[in-house]
Amino acid sequence: MSNPKGFEPVQRRRERKRDSGVFSLEGLVLPAGLLLFWFLSTRSGAATVLPPPEKVFSVLLAPGADIASSGSLLWNIYVSLVRVLLGLLAGIAIGTPIGFLMGSSVFSRRALYLVTELARPLSPLALLPLSIIIFRDTTLTKVLGLTYLRYSRHIFNEVQLGMIFVLFWGAVFPVILDTMHGVRGIRNTHYEVARVSGAGKWFTFTHLMIPASLPDMLAGYRMAMGRTWMVIIAAEMLPGTNSGIGYLLRYSYTITRYDVMLACILIIAMVGAVFSKGLADMGEARLTLRARER
Amino acid sequence: MGAAIQLLEVERRFRENGGELHALGPVTLSVAPGEFLCLLGPTGCGKTTLLRILAGLDAPDSGRVIISPGPARGKIGYVFQEGALFPWLTALDNVAFPLRAMGKSKHEARTRAEHSLYEVGLQGFEASHPHQLSGGMRQRVALARGMVADPDVLLLDEPFSSLDAETSRKLQKMLRQLVSGLSATVVFVTHNTEEAVYLGHRICVMGNRPGTIIRDETLEVEGERDRLSSAFTELLRSFKG
Numbered sequence: 134m135s136n137p138k139g140f141e142p143v144q145r146r147r148e149r150k151r152d153s154g155v156f157s158l159e160g161l162v163l164p165a166g167l168l169l170f171w172f173l174s175t176r177s178g179a180a181t182v183l184p185p186p187e188k189v190f191s192v193l194l195a196p197g198a199d200i201a202s203s204g205s206l207l208w209n210i211y212v213s214l215v216r217v218l219l220g221l222l223a224g225i226a227i228g229t230p231i232g233f234l235m236g237s238s239v240f241s242r243r244a245l246y247l248v249t250e251l252a253r254p255l256s257p258l259a260l261l262p263l264s265i266i267i268f269r270d271t272t273l274t275k276v277l278g279l280t281y282l283r284y285s286r287h288i289f290n291e292v293q294l295g296m297i298f299v300l301f302w303g304a305v306f307p308v309i310l311d312t313m314h315g316v317r318g319i320r321n322t323h324y325e326v327a328r329v330s331g332a333g334k335w336f337t338f339t340h341l342m343i344p345a346s347l348p349d350m351l352a353g354y355r356m357a358m359g360r361t362w363m364v365i366i367a368a369e370m371l372p373g374t375n376s377g378i379g380y381l382l383r384y385s386y387t388i389t390r391y392d393v394m395l396a397c398i399l400i401i402a403m404v405g406a407v408f409s410k411g412l413a414d415m416g417e418a419r420l421t422l423r424a425r426e427r
Numbered sequence: 428m429g430a431a432i433q434l435l436e437v438e439r440r441f442r443e444n445g446g447e448l449h450a451l452g453p454v455t456l457s458v459a460p461g462e463f464l465c466l467l468g469p470t471g472c473g474k475t476t477l478l479r480i481l482a483g484l485d486a487p488d489s490g491r492v493i494i495s496p497g498p499a500r501g502k503i504g505y506v507f508q509e510g511a512l513f514p515w516l517t518a519l520d521n522v523a524f525p526l527r528a529m530g531k532s533k534h535e536a537r538t539r540a541e542h543s544l545y546e547v548g549l550q551g552f553e554a555s556h557p558h559q560l561s562g563g564m565r566q567r568v569a570l571a572r573g574m575v576a577d578p579d580v581l582l583l584d585e586p587f588s589s590l591d592a593e594t595s596r597k598l599q600k601m602l603r604q605l606v607s608g609l610s611a612t613v614v615f616v617t618h619n620t621e622e623a624v625y626l627g628h629r630i631c632v633m634g635n636r637p638g639t640i641i642r643d644e645t646l647e648v649e650g651e652r653d654r655l656s657s658a659f660t661e662l663l664r665s666f667k668g
Contacts, residue, residue, distance in 0.1 A: 322511045329482050329505040330576075332528035340527065344515045 184392040192396040200393055203384055204286075204376060210400060212291045213369065213377040217361045219292060220300020224357050227301070228308030229350065235309065236316025236346070249309060257303040257364045258371070261295070265373050268295035291376045296368055303364040304357035311353025315346025358408050366401055429495060431580060431612040432458040432481065437490035438637075439476050449637040451476045453490060456631065456640060463606060463613045465627030467620060467666070473638025474616045478582050481614060494580060504578035504611070506569050506586045512557040518544060519553035522571045529576065543571040546605060563594040570598075574605065581611045585618065599625055603652075620666045624659065625652050630666065 175185035196206040234241040273292040274282045327337045369379025385393035438452030451473040458464050466474040479485040482505050512521050522543050526536035547567040557565055587595040617623050623630050632642040
C-alpha cells in the first residue's frame with residue numbers, strides 16, 4: 134500500500150509509536166546526561182572518587198590487554214560466560230524433564246512440590262561455601278581427565294564444579310516451575326483432540342505437550358538466564374576462584390583500579406541486557422500466539 | 428445390515444461435592460449406518476456426555492456401547508464446540524493432525540488436509556493460524572479436521588452454537604452437502620430445534636436429569652430441506668411444542 138507522505142492513517146501511526154520497544158531517541162537523553170555530568174564532575178577539580186570517563190573507555194577499548202596479571206577483560210568475560218552457559222544448560226537439562234513430570238502427573242507434583250518450594254527461595258550464594266567443600270577444587274579439566282592442561286591457561290581450568298552447581302541451583306527452579314505451569318496450562322480439550330485423533334503417548338508428547346508449553350518453557354529459560362548472570366557475578370566476587378568478570382571487578386576494587394571496576398560494571402550491565410533482549414525476542418512470537426488465542 | 432452404533436442401557440453418574448448427579452440414562456439407542464442423527468435437548472441434559480461416551484472420551488458407569496466396524500484408529504471423527512484448534516499450528520497442520528497422529532507420512536497428511544480444507548471452502552487459508560481466522564472459518568477448519576480421516580462415525584458437539592445465525596446457517600448447509608458425499612454415520616448434538624430439523628434424518632429429543640431419550644422420530648422430508656416450506660415449519664412446530 135502506498136500512502137502519500139503525511140497521510141498515514143492515525144491508527145497505524147499509534148501502533149507504531151506503541152511498538153517502538155526498548156530503544157528510542159528519548160531513552161538516550163538520560164544516559165547522555167549522566168555521562169555529561171560524570172565528565173564535567175571529574176573536570177571541575179572537585180575531589181571525586183570516580184575516574185574520568187575517558188579512562189574507563191580506554192580500558193574498554195583495549196579489551197585484550199592484561200590487567201594486573203589477572204587476564205584481559207575478554208578472557209574474564211569469556212570465563213564468566215562459559216560458566217553461566219554450563220550452569221544454565223545443567224539447569225535446563227535437569228529442570229525441564231522435572232517440570233514436565235510435575236506438570237503431567239499428580240503424583241510427581243505432590244512428591245516434589247514441597248521440596249521445590251522449600252529449596253527455591255534458598256539463595257544459590259548461600260550454597261557456595263558448601264559447594265566448594267563438596268566439590269573442592271574439581272574443575273572440568275579434572276573431570277575430563279585432561280591433566281596435561283593443568284598448568285596452561287585453558288578455560289577448562291576455570292570451570293569449577295562448585296561454581297557450576299551454584300549456577301545450576303539458580304537456574305533450575307524457574308525452569309521447573311515455568312515448565313510445570315506450561316504443561317498444566319494445556320487445555321483439556323486439546324488433549325481430547327489428540328485422543329480422538331488416535332494419537333499415542335509419544336505423539337501427544339511431541340506434538341501437543343511440547344509446543345503447547347513452549348512459551349512458558351522459554352519464559353523459564355529466560356528467567357534462569359537472567360538469574361544465573363546475577364549469581365555468577367556475586368559468586369565470582371566470593372572466595373573460590375580467581376577469574377571471571379566478577380572476580381576482576383572485585384580485584385580491581387582491592388587494588389584501587391576504579392577505572393577497571395567501572396568498565397566491569399558497564400560490561401556486566403550490557404551482557405545482562407543482551408541476554409534478556411535476545412531471549413525476549415525468541416519467546417515473543419509464540420507467546421503472542423498463545424495470548425491471542427485465550 | 429447391523430447398526431453402526433448401538434447403546435444398551437447406558438448410564439452415567441457424576442460424583443460432585445459429595446452428592447451424585449445422575450447425568451445420563453438409561454439410554455438405549457441404535458443408529459443405522461449412514462444415518463444423520465440429531466440429539467436435541469436443553470443445556471445440561473446429558474447429550475454431550477452421550478457424545479463423549481460414543482467417542483471414548485468418557486466411559487459409562489453401566490451399559491454397553493458398540494460401534495461397528497470395531498474400534499479402529501481414525502474411525503471416529505469428532506468436532507468440538509469451539510476453541511479446539513491448536514493455536515501454534517496453521518490451518519493446514521491442524522487439519523493434518525489426525526492423519527499425522529495415525530502415522531501417515533507428512534506428505535500424505537498434507538495432501539489430504541489440503542483437499543479437506545478445499546472442501547470446506549478454505550483454499551488459500553492453509554498457512555493461516557487460528558487467531559487470523561474468523562469464528563466461522565475456525566469451525567470450518569474444525570469440520571475439515573473431523574472429516575479428514577474419512578471416519579465411519581462423525582460426532583459433532585454443537586459445532587455452530589457460538590456463531591452468528593447467518594454463519595451458522597451457511598455452515599449447516601455446507602455440512603449437509605459434505606455429509607451426503609460421505610458414507611459416515613453422523614451424530615450431531617444441538618440445543619437448537621431449527622438446526623436439528625434442518626440437518627437430521629432422525630431426531631432424538633433428550634429430557635433432563637437424568638438425560639434420557641423422550642422422543643425419537645425419523646423425518647420423512649428427503650432431499651434439500653427448505654426452511655420456508657410449510658412442511659419444515661410444521662416439523663419445527665411439532666418439535667418446539
